[in-house]
Amino acid sequence: MSDGPWRSRHCLAVNVAIAVFFVLLDTGATLVGAAWWPAQPGTLAWVMLGLQALACFSLVARRRAPLTVVAVLGTYSLVLTLLISPVGALTPAHDWNVWAPYSTVLAAYGPLFYRRDQRSRRTALVALAVFTLIVARAWQPSAEIITIGVLRTAVGPLLALYFDARRRLVQALTERAERAERERHLLAEQARTEERARLAGEMHDVVTHRVSLMVLQAGALRMTATDEATRQAAEELRAAGCQALDELRDLVGILRSAPEGDETPSVAGLAALAAESAAVGTPVELVEEGDRALASPVVGRTAYRIVREALTNVRKHAPGARVTVRVEYGEAQVRLAVRNTPPTSAAGSALAGTGSGLGIANLRQRVELVHGTLRAGPAPDGGFSVEATLPAYVPTAELAV
Template identity: 80%
Template structure:
């Protein structure tokens, strides 16, 4: 009887620890997603403020643009410190899917980064979780171009077929050095987190410099991953 009581108490403690661990992991996942989204948006604001500082016709506007740019950089730095080391985000979220690719490209063009999107095949073939994963890859890749490759041109290629979704993001060599204010605002784990996400859906990710001095990110994902969303 004593052995049964001890076993029950041990099982209860283990359930409690597992529940605590699950809650901690969920908080980390939500924090990671917040970091990705906010960094993407604020980095756009920083670049727009920097452009306004250069083109503004009067000193007052230039000063206001500089203050906005500095505040944005500070916000990115504080966000990185707050979030810390992040894990993968939950898949049951509202991250845009492949239909959001054009919006990401338009944002890059709006801040002065020539970006071209070429899609081949039927986007409807991508299941929801695959589409969101691909969206995150593209968002991270374009954010890194803004941070580390000023003056580069970007080509985004997406191929849909019956088995795979292949996303390729290549930028030309930058014409200037990394933007100091933006380059240090990330967690340094963007590519690592993307690789984790992609491995969860049994895909592959390759990222590295090109022979011409540019950079390439290539993700290959199965076009369909069954989830509760795809169940009828």
């Protein structure tokens, strides 16, 4: 039901591809003489080239451990610089062309973008400062070396700050738009409620006035009529008028009440559904994650009906099965799954034959109305599964579910 595992595999594949790209880029640049490669490479040169490839491949962990990646590449750059000077174990073909790997640019991007709390930011700034000193080789004062080194370690953090600020701005604008939409929806609901109450009051005043006149006239006719048949008919007419007034009073009370009353099916009634099923011998485990308030009324009613239909089907077709109902309330989506174990006995033909057989089809149509998806089918363990993904917010004014 959830796309979390797929998303994790996708991110891992992307990170591996990026890491391999920088491994090939730095290895190729080194071999063609664009870095520290000596004119006559020895064993140490090839060992350092392999270590460079491993250090560059550490970019695969840049999302989960960005500071570790910075530490790995910073350590490698420092060791390489020390081996060249002052140790002198490596002699580059071009002394003026000794630079840290290109991977340092992307490594410097991670700490500020993937660590957003204040404490992590302060640690990241300290780590990047040390990283910059190593890459720029501050102990070898040279305007060209320091400039290029600082640029390599500054581009990543600047891009990270830009994209983080842009992300925050988009998130704030999105939240503001959603809040405005919810407020507009609430104002529309309030206006409809007020208009309903006004119309109910006018209807009550007009109809009550006319029916009251009829009741009074019927009562007067009953008192003044000379024959019994007329008096009986007048009494029946008066009694019917009084009953009509009572029913009108009840109807006006309903119209004046809020449209989303306690009796309206919603996710708040899922616990009652589970209890009803358990009472008739179908154990139900209800698991809810997140805030119910994230689901708008239309989505809540749709989720309620999906669970109700699924539990009804379990009672009909899978006697003795245990059911798990899982509902996840998110900012953008509401996900629910109803799964039952295999039945422990054969379904009764009388109960299984009831209904139209269109329950799942009707549910699918209802889910499509709110732009959601529904999947229903046998589970690998022999049970049955009904899974639905619904948008968290659907205005009541746009859909009548």
